[in-house]
Amino acid sequence: TAYNGYTLFNSFNSPTTYLIDNCGTKVYEWTSNNGGPAAAVYLLENGNLLRTYRPDSTYFTFGGSGGGIEILDSSSLVIWQYEVNSDSSLAHHDVEVLPNGNILILAIEFIPAQEAVAFGSLVTSDRYSEMILELDPTTDQIVWEWHAWDHIIQDIDPNLPNYGIISENPGRININYGFKEDGSDPDWLHANSIDYNADLDQIIINSPTFNEFWIIDHNTTTAEAANNNGGFSDNGGNLLYRWGNPHAYNRGDTTNQTFEFQHDAHWIPSGLPDEGKIMIFNNGDQREYSSIDIIDPPLDTNHLNNYFLAGNSDPYGPLNLYWSYSDSVNFYSKRVSGAQQLQNGNILICSGFQGRLFEIEHQTDSVVWDYIIPVSNQSSIVQGVVASGNL
Numbered sequence: 001t002a003y004n005g006y007t008l009f010n011s012f013n014s015p016t017t018y019l020i021d022n023c024g025t026k027v028y029e030w031t032s033n034n035g036g037p038a039a040a041v042y043l044l045e046n047g048n049l050l051r052t053y054r055p056d057s058t059y060f061t062f063g064g065s066g067g068g069i070e071i072l073d074s075s076s077l078v079i080w081q082y083e084v085n086s087d088s089s090l091a092h093h094d095v096e097v098l099p100n101g102n103i104l105i106l107a108i109e110f111i112p113a114q115e116a117v118a119f120g121s122l123v124t125s126d127r128y129s130e131m132i133l134e135l136d137p138t139t140d141q142i143v144w145e146w147h148a149w150d151h152i153i154q155d156i157d158p159n160l161p162n163y164g165i166i167s168e169n170p171g172r173i174n175i176n177y178g179f180k181e182d183g184s185d186p187d188w189l190h191a192n193s194i195d196y197n198a199d200l201d202q203i204i205i206n207s208p209t210f211n212e213f214w215i216i217d218h219n220t221t222t223a224e225a226a227n228n229n230g231g232f233s234d235n236g237g238n239l240l241y242r243w244g245n246p247h248a249y250n251r252g253d254t255t256n257q258t259f260e261f262q263h264d265a266h267w268i269p270s271g272l273p274d275e276g277k278i279m280i281f282n283n284g285d286q287r288e289y290s291s292i293d294i295i296d297p298p299l300d301t302n303h304l305n306n307y308f309l310a311g312n313s314d315p316y317g318p319l320n321l322y323w324s325y326s327d328s329v330n331f332y333s334k335r336v337s338g339a340q341q342l343q344n345g346n347i348l349i350c351s352g353f354q355g356r357l358f359e360i361e362h363q364t365d366s367v368v369w370d371y372i373i374p375v376s377n378q379s380s381i382v383q384g385v386v387a388s389g390n391l
Contacts, residue, residue, distance in 0.1 A: 002359050002369040003342040009350070009357060010041045010051070011375055012336070017041050017049055024371060030076045038066025039093045039192070039336065048073050050103075052095060055085050060108065060128070062187040063335075064093040069105065071137075080137055089131070093192045096203075098134070102143065104203065105133045106194050108187070111149060119161055120154025122176050125183025130191045132203065146203075146216060146225040146237050148173055148189060167250035168312055171228070171238030177248050178209045193338070195266035200305050201232060202240065204278070206265040211257055212244035213265035213280065215297075215307070233304045241307040243295060244280070246315030256315065258293070261285045264338030268294070273345040273362065277322060281349075284326075285334045291326035292339045292347055325365055 002022055010017040013036035019028040034053035041051040048071050055067040067085035070078050084091035084107045096104040108128035117124055134144035153164050153172035166174050179188050193206040201219040217231040217240055224230030225237035233240055244259035246252030264281045268274045274294060282291045298308040298317045309316055325347065336352030345362030359369035374380060 001344075001361070003344045003346050003348075005342065007348070007357060007371070008041065008043050009373060010037055011355075011373060012036055012039075012352070014375065016375070017051065018375070019043065020371075022369060024374075028074075030072045030074075032070065032072060032076065033078075034068060034070065038068075038091070039064045040095060042095075042097065044071070044097070048079065050095065050097065052091070052093070055083060058085055058090060059087045060090045060110075062092070062108075062128070063190070064192055065090060066092045069095055069103065082135060082137065082140055084133065094194045096194045096196050098196055099198050101137065103135045103137055104194055104196060105135055106191050106205065107131050107133055109147065109149065113183075116175070119149075119152060120156045120163070120175050121179070122156060123179060123181060123183045125179075125186065127179065127183075127186045127188045130189045130205065130207075132194065132205065144218075144220075144225070145222050146220075150226045151228075151238055170242065170249045170251065170309065170316070171235060171240070172249075173210075173239070174248065174250075178207075193264045193266065197267045199270065199276075200299075202305070204265050204267065206262065206280075208259070208261040208263065208283075210245060210248045211259040211262065212242050212248055213262070213278070214239045215241040233306050235306065240305075241297060241316060243278075243297070243316055249315075251313060251315040258282070258321070260287060261335070262293075263336060266340075268341050272341045272343065274323075274341055279339060279341065281333075281337045281339050282324075283334055283337065284332065288334075289326055289328035289332045290337065290351065291324050292349060293321050294323040296322045325360060 006019050008019050015035050016031045030049045038052035050071050052066045053068040058067050068083045071080040073079050088110045089107050091105050091107045109131050111127050111129050113124050113126045130148040132146040133142050136143050151172050152175040153162050153169050154175045189207045190209045191205045195204045203216050203218050206213045217233040220231035227236040228238045230236045245257045259282050261283045262280050268277050277294050277296050280293045282293045284290045300306050300308050333351040333353040339349045346359050348359050355373040357371045361368045
């Protein structure tokens with residue numbers, strides 16, 4: 001049985017966000033003057049709409065690039081707006097509202113080629129690195145930040161910074177992994193989602209170019225987040241946990257890779273059947289079918305909410321997925337997309353490239369609700385016509 005609720009969606013390049021019921025009837029809509037979202041829209045508890053957007057002029061352009069965040073009221077009036085849009089940084093893809101009302105913002109920071117080489121890059125090319133900014137929207141002040149660039153490692157030159165054996169430092173990010181040898185794509189880490197766990201005070205960001213997600217401690221000061229100690233975990237801003245591709249930290253090879261350009265890594269919220277586990281939309285762009293994967297992370301509650309890691313050569317567990325759903329004939333989205341568990345345990349899936357929303361039943365995995373998005377970024381799609389441009 002389908003869960004009786006409302007569904008929020010926004011076609012990628014459309015300025016209009018829709019809220020529908022299970023019959024596909026439009027319950028509400030919002031239209032922004034700033035065009036389509038970067039990649040994320042959220043319905044807030046007070047009924048307002050939080051959305052990302054792309055300003056008219058940006059210094060950087062890449063998949064999921066944005067620059068702006070806004071809140072619209074029920075009349076689509078902008079009641080708050082903020083931009084991370086300069087020649088050195090750009091907000092992109094996703095945001096996350098914290099329990100105290102602050103907003104976590106994913107943003108890239110520009111790393112010039114000379115700096116990259118000075119830190120051990122094998123390629124002389126500009127690149128973008130990731131940062132997380134925590135914004136207090138009542139003051140528009142950044143109150144906390146984390147930079148991936150503070151946690152890189154290289155094994156090329158012992159005379160350069162951050163030299164080390166990569167497999168012995170799984171909390172660090174290999175500067176030479178996942179970066180194209182010709183330097184043609186500076187969007188090196190391409191984080192495409194962010195999520196927060198209030199029970200653990202931890203953050204997940206998802207890197208599809210590394211084919212893994214990362215967890216960091218939010219219980220740090222900004223100074224601690226730039227180092228490798230401090231915070232509740234006493235690991236500073238180093239990665240507490242990573243999963244999906246142990247090849248990225250030299251504790252496996254390509255045969256150990258589970259994810260293929262995945263999206264939407266997030267904790268399943270408390271109160272749901274699989275609470276505390278982590279759900280991922282595994283796009284499967286090499287195998288050419290998608291799956292919804294759930295893992296049960298090896299949280300060590302007796303050790304400052306770190307994660308179990310055995311020996312100096314084994315990867316982070318688990319070795320196997322807790323649960324997975326796929327349909328290789330009918331379900332494939334090479335990019336974008338996401339999923340979430342509902343109150344009754346069902347899984348609501350957004351297959352972005354198919355312009356399809358559907359719900360599978362808890363335990364049986366049967367499709368109990370199926371909806372093809374009937375609008376493109378230009379207009380409504382006439383009933384009976386094959387839908388296109390509706391991702």
